[in-house]
Amino acid sequence: MAEIKFGTDGWRGIIADDFTFDNVRRVAGAIASYVLKNEDCRRGVIVGYDTRFASQRAARLAAEVIAAGGIPVKLASDVTPTPAISLAVRQQGAAGGVVITSSHNPWNWNGVKFKGKFGGSATPAIMKKVEDELHANAMPRNGPAAATADVDLKNAYIEAICNFVDLKLIAKANFKFAVDSMYGSGRGVLARIFGDHGIKHVTIRQELNPLFPDINPEPIIPHIAMLRQTVVKEGCHAGFATDGDADRIGAVTEDGSFVDSHKIFSILLHWLLERKKWPGEVVRAFNTTHMLDRIAAKYGRKLHECPIGFKYIADLMMEREILIGGEESGGIGYGRYLPERDGILNSLLLANVMADRGKPLGQ
Incomplete structure (x- = not known):
């Protein structure tokens, strides 16, 4: 199993070698466990994705893993800019945000970014806690799975930056x-x-x-x-x-x-x-x-x-x-x-x- 290492802005890896659905599950499970232990999980998590191979499928998988922990999830209904996910987290008072993306990397890479409840890159202290959950192979199950809703996140973002x-x-x-x-x-x-x-x-x-x-x-x-x-x-x-x-x-x-x-x-x-x-x-x-x-x-x-x-x-x-x-x-x-x-x-x-x-x- 490929080792997962968090860099300056989340985790990235080569598709099929490092970035696999199994590893997406592991990272999503660690994020869910962090949210359950450190945030108000009732506020939910917002999940988005970019244009890369398997990004949409990986985003839905991450949403399913997080929802299985009893955390409500809103999943972007379309490809959405990362800053729009961050804005949605803050505007909607979510506990955090997950973005499936590898940013500027070559086509054969993909990854996961985690955004804090404040609407920005998770702080080093937050990422340390997520890493601890990852190393513990956290995969929370918290009773019945929470709801997952597909939502548009672009319109509110466009309105905000236009203002x-x-x-x-x-x-x-x-x-x-x-x-x-x-x-x-x-x-x-x-x-x-x-x-x-x-x-x-x-x-x-x-x-x-x-x-x-x-x-x-x-x-x-x-x-x-x-x-x-x-x-x-x-x-x-x-x-x-x-x-x-x-x-x-x-x-x-x-x-x-x-x-x-x-x-x-x-x-x-x-x-x-x-x-x-x-x-x-x-x-x-x-x-x-x-x-x-x-x-x-x-x-x-x-x-x-x-x-x-x-x-x-x-x-x-x-x-x-x-x-x-x-x-x-x-x-x-x-x-x-x-x-x-x-x-x-x-x-x-x-x-x-x-x-x-x-x-x-x-x-």
């Missing part, structure tokens, strides 16, 4: 955007928002294809080559890409140049402090740019440095008033919204920055 930005201003700016979902679970979401608000856009790689043809669903070079070409060919003012489960962002300027996560984080931080003047401190993973330190210092904001893994950022967001937190991989989140990274929300915020300044992304 976080000024879509009227973005539409008025008359910019044109390219949207690349990289065959991932963000498919159709940003395009729907742009379309509903009269914002000009073109789309690529929105279709369901678990092979992720010729790429890993990671919004960095070389995997965003098609986005760079599309931006130039279609005369767009910027292009936005989200990873396999839509919690990370990559961006492209009007001339096809790649904007890395360090620059995106810096652009957003500077705009929030200079123009929005939102309160709060800043937190960054230790491998991100020190430009953030200089920006924070200029505006008199305390900056925290943390280990790699958004769970450490989420932990700080619950302890302190954090304006923004991010990591080198393109995951950026906001304390006043949710202790979770969100590639779709950050795409909208970059569009908001452009509209507010009246300039394409590269300027």
